[in-house]
Amino acid sequence: MSHDASIIVCDDEIDLAHEIGEFFQGHDWRVLVCGTAEAARKALLAGFAPQCLLTDLRLNEASGADLISFARQLPPYLRPRIFALITGHAADPEVASLGADLIFFKPADPFDILSDLERLTREPGTTSELPPA
Amino acid sequence: MSGKQARLITLALIAATLGLFAATGMLYLAQNAQRQLLGTALRTAGWAAYQAQLEYVRTAAALDLAATDPSRAMLDEVMLRLEALNSRLPILHASQDRENLPGMAQFTPRLTAYEERIQSWLDRLQAGLTADAASPLLADWRQELAPLRGDLQELLELSLASEEAALARDGELAGNVATLPLVLMFLCGGGLFVLLGVQARHFRRRLDDMLEAQEAQRASETSFRAVIESMPTIIVIYDPATRRLSFVNHAAADLVDADTKHPGWQHLISAAIGNARTVPGDSAVAMNIAFARPNGEFSSLRGSAYDVMWEGRRQRLLALADNTKIRDAELQVMQAAKLATLGEMATAIAHEANQPLAVIRMAVANAKRLYEKGEVGEALSAKLTRIADQVERVKRITDQVRRYGRLGSRLQEPFAVKESISLAVSFVAEQYRAAGIHLEVDVDLPVELSVCGEQTMFEQVIVNLLVNARDACESGGGTDPAVSVRSLVRGDCVEISIEDNAGGIPAHMMQRIFEPFATTKPAGKGTGLGLSVSRNIVRDMNGDISAQNIRAGARFTVTLPLALAQIDIGEAA
Numbered sequence: 001m002s003h004d005a006s007i008i009v010c011d012d013e014i015d016l017a018h019e020i021g022e023f024f025q026g027h028d029w030r031v032l033v034c035g036t037a038e039a040a041r042k043a044l045l046a047g048f049a050p051q052c053l054l055t056d057l058r059l060n061e062a063s064g065a066d067l068i069s070f071a072r073q074l075p076p077y078l079r080p081r082i083f084a085l086i087t088g089h090a091a092d093p094e095v096a097s098l099g100a101d102l103i104f105f106k107p108a109d110p111f112d113i114l115s116d117l118e119r120l121t122r123e124p125g126t127t128s129e130l131p132p133a
Numbered sequence: 134m135s136g137k138q139a140r141l142i143t144l145a146l147i148a149a150t151l152g153l154f155a156a157t158g159m160l161y162l163a164q165n166a167q168r169q170l171l172g173t174a175l176r177t178a179g180w181a182a183y184q185a186q187l188e189y190v191r192t193a194a195a196l197d198l199a200a201t202d203p204s205r206a207m208l209d210e211v212m213l214r215l216e217a218l219n220s221r222l223p224i225l226h227a228s229q230d231r232e233n234l235p236g237m238a239q240f241t242p243r244l245t246a247y248e249e250r251i252q253s254w255l256d257r258l259q260a261g262l263t264a265d266a267a268s269p270l271l272a273d274w275r276q277e278l279a280p281l282r283g284d285l286q287e288l289l290e291l292s293l294a295s296e297e298a299a300l301a302r303d304g305e306l307a308g309n310v311a312t313l314p315l316v317l318m319f320l321c322g323g324g325l326f327v328l329l330g331v332q333a334r335h336f337r338r339r340l341d342d343m344l345e346a347q348e349a350q351r352a353s354e355t356s357f358r359a360v361i362e363s364m365p366t367i368i369v370i371y372d373p374a375t376r377r378l379s380f381v382n383h384a385a386a387d388l389v390d391a392d393t394k395h396p397g398w399q400h401l402i403s404a405a406i407g408n409a410r411t412v413p414g415d416s417a418v419a420m421n422i423a424f425a426r427p428n429g430e431f432s433s434l435r436g437s438a439y440d441v442m443w444e445g446r447r448q449r450l451l452a453l454a455d456n457t458k459i460r461d462a463e464l465q466v467m468q469a470a471k472l473a474t475l476g477e478m479a480t481a482i483a484h485e486a487n488q489p490l491a492v493i494r495m496a497v498a499n500a501k502r503l504y505e506k507g508e509v510g511e512a513l514s515a516k517l518t519r520i521a522d523q524v525e526r527v528k529r530i531t532d533q534v535r536r537y538g539r540l541g542s543r544l545q546e547p548f549a550v551k552e553s554i555s556l557a558v559s560f561v562a563e564q565y566r567a568a569g570i571h572l573e574v575d576v577d578l579p580v581e582l583s584v585c586g587e588q589t590m591f592e593q594v595i596v597n598l599l600v601n602a603r604d605a606c607e608s609g610g611g612t613d614p615a616v617s618v619r620s621l622v623r624g625d626c627v628e629i630s631i632e633d634n635a636g637g638i639p640a641h642m643m644q645r646i647f648e649p650f651a652t653t654k655p656a657g658k659g660t661g662l663g664l665s666v667s668r669n670i671v672r673d674m675n676g677d678i679s680a681q682n683i684r685a686g687a688r689f690t691v692t693l694p695l696a697l698a699q700i701d702i703g704e705a706a
Contacts, residue, residue, distance in 0.1 A: 013488050013491070013492065015492045015496075015519060015523070016488065016491050016492045016495060019492055019495030019496050019498075019499055019519075020495055022495075022499050023495055023498055023499055023502075026499065026502050058566075058567050058569075060566070086491075087484075088483075088484040088485070088487035088488050088491065089480065089483075089484045089567070105487075106484075106487040106488065106490065106491035107487055107490035107491035107492075107493065107494040107495075108491065108494070109494065110494065110495050110498040111498070
């Protein structure tokens, strides 16, 4: 895997967010871990511009779907290319309706998450555009 | 004999006794009067006339002597005698009894004339007399005084005759005075005798009636004893002061033991006292008892305690029905409702369990990578610690499920309210978080504050109310759904209220909200038994549950008596 791969992990279950972040870091990803949707928004606006946004579906103060919706409206040079949700709910939500490309169910296998995200990042058009000069 | 007649007899007895007392007093007075009369008669019988006559003789002698020898000494003697005589004469006519003498009227003027004359003589003697003038004068006085002798003699005879007649009359009167009291005494004594006879007869009848009533009562007690002996209801009669058994019927003996000294009886009485609650408007004390029988089985007993007279003294009767089968069925219903709730919560519980499992899975992957890279120091150790913490978290969740899902016991025991509320809240907290409902818990109770009941059932009540509030918030569509749990100690009770802002209970449902299958939830959601089961659980704990609409939502209030304030039926009954 080449390695400008990057990801923002957002989960109010902070231990889980750190473990996921650590796992991706161990696979040479650039990682930013956020405990809240607000922190993730700030990081995106600050120009972190990750390839992937992986967020919990139900965050304490907001919904992961709202965070994805927010991220999708960012300018192309700030916008992640891949949006993924992770949830512990047994119900099978409509992924498309949530605006995500992928959904994982806790306790998902980290290697599955990694391989799915890597697969999508290899697809054309998934690299962030350069910011305007 | 009626009570009125008995009262009349009593009054007559009092009157007769008073009559006897009066008659005795009258007899005493009559006797005393007779004695006084006799004394007076003796003192006055001719005595005054005799004394006057004697004084007359002395005076006449003194005048005779002084007429022949008118010396100063003789004149003084005359003067003394005249004064003495003059002092006697008024006694003969001036007193009341003398005036009443027959014929006294003719003597009174003469005696008065003598008194005046003697006084004039005394005046002359006082003025002084020469010897020459004295002799003839004294001789004249002697002559003038001579008729007095006859008068005094007549008066003496008259007095004696009169006193004799008076004595005879007094004697007659004295004899007659005792007649009235004696007659009265005989009458009263006779009346008293009759009355005592009537009263004795009356008492005899009453005694017969009482013996008859006693016999009837004994027969009634025997019948009553036979009835309660054969009843299926458990009947125990004991002395509330000593807790000593006086009676147990067959049903009670079957429950505990035929030997009334078996310790199980004291356990039963203690359980009855510990679970007693007063019933408003009823003298009886109601109770629900989970009784551990000597054979180890539990029996659910429901009944009341009454104060009764038994074997002549005040005792306490426990009348208990063994409703173990009904109670088992109730427990099954409660369990079914609980499991239904648990089923509805399964998704949320799975989500809650997935959180730590997800952490574990990620941490294991990271730990494996560290291990493969040979980084087995602090980083790996921290990873294992995190995994252990998450395993503990999963265990807490499964413990909660197991705890909530287990069949309730019949035992009513004290348990800490605060901890119990905390356990119930933690069971649904994740659902609230997931549903985006703000859950405020303000339970500022002492840790040791306890109520009596089955703890998991009480937790079921709180969980039911919280689940209902969550459902109401979810279906209410409010923008800022919130539920609060609050507590308050009021007197000997603790109140736990659960309040939401989901719009409240529809008016048409308010009256039947605690009835089975009454629900405001959409079809297919909920069993409709939650509130009904909750009410039964709270009632079993001698408490109360109520619902009301407040502000923007509904408030359910559970009121429970504190364990330390259990009523002692020794005081309450």
